[in-house]
Amino acid sequence: MLLTGRLSLRSHPWLADHRVQGKVVFxxxxxxELAVRAGDAVGCDRLAELVLExxxxxxxxxxxxxxxxxxxQGQGWTVEIHACPDGGESWTKHATGVLAGSGSRQTGVADDGGFDALGSSWPPADATLVDTSGVYDTGEDFGIVYGPVFQGLTKAWAQGERVWAEVELPEAQWAQAGAFGIHPALLDAVLHAAMFAGLESADSAMLPFMxxxxxxxxxxxxxxRVCVTRTGPDQISVAVADRTGAPVLSIGSLSSRPLPEGDFAVGPQDSVVLAPQWSDVEFAGEVPGTG
Structure with a gap:
């Protein structure tokens, strides 16, 4: 099965608020979101794995x-996501994954303690409120700039290797939220809580990888409401619930890796340049309005 679409700043202007080293990066x-919605099309409600390539x-x-x-593939589906710039001829594979049914889902932190901690007792009594005022200034030191749409992390509490947080989408985006399984800007802001789980390197920003x-x-x-639990040196699990504690989304594991050094995101997109070219044209006869 092949699903197709198009992305641009005109059709999805909120993407302009996610920049890495000066470039707008999806x-x-x-x-x-693309993989989960593709799963809906084939009856798979679990994204077993997605690797960003x-x-x-x-x-x-x-x-x-x-x-x-x-x-x-058997009882599941492999998924590959490719993109090509307008006017280009080369397609780039950006992500590869596996879709499956929920019957094969493994139980992890996000299924028990994570959601239990997002129930009616909020905020968690034993956690310490952390200062989030400068959280979006940190990324700029590494070339990552989050605009207003992606600055959804409002409050956070920490205790050991677990972080709780409140995250919200700007009101201007609420009308669009229903068009997504979960708005990518909201989920991206959910992952910002990992900065308080000890995953952020002092030398480089960490980006989602798998x-x-x-x-x-x-x-x-x-x-x-969000509960992020550190499960490894560069790995977390995530539970997301609404304001009543009802489950919204879970991520059993998320691995991160440092932002690559040097020029980021240079690829086929940068080789396509659309520019006007002028050609001389001979005109016979009088120009209208000058006779």
Whole structure:
């Protein structure tokens, strides 16, 4: 099965608020959204794995064609996400994953303690409120700039290797939230809570690399509670609930890696340049209005 679409700053202006080293980069959570919605099309409600292989730069002018290719494998499906800039001929594979049914889902922190901690007793009594005022200034030191749409982390509490947080989508985006399983900007802001779980390197920003065991439980969220648990040196699990504690989404494991050094996200997108060219044309006869 092949699903197709197009991304641009004109059709998705909120993407302009996610920049890495001056380029508009499609967030990793956007690939999660594409894969989860592809799973809906083939009856799979679990994203068993998604590996981000290459960044997708959204051009300032024009856009990118997107293809989500699904191949049936036993009781599940493999998924590959490719993109090609308008006017280009080369397709780049940006993400690869596996879709499955929830019957094969493994139980992890996000299924028990994570959601238990997001219930009616809020905020958690034994956690310490942390200062989030400068959280979005930190990324700028490494070339990552989050605009207002992606600055959804409002409060956070920490205790050991677990962080709780409140995250919300800007009100201007609420009307669009229902068009997504979970708005990529909201989910991206959810992952910002990991900065307080000890994953952020002092020398480099950490970017999502591999998602495992992702299950969307409710769609259209605008305000959520979050529980992030550190499960390894560069790995976390995530539970997301609405303001009543009802489950919205879980991520069994998320691995991160440092932002690459040097020029980021240079690829086929940068080789396509659309520019006007002028040619001399001979004109016979009088120009109208000058006789």
């Amino acid at each position: 967030p990793g959570t956007g690939f999660v 290459a960044p997708l730069v959204i051009p300032e002018q024009g856009g990118c064609q997107v293809q989500v290719h699904l191949i049936e 998602f495992g065991d992702v299950v969307l439980r409710a769609s259209g969220a605008t305000r959520v």
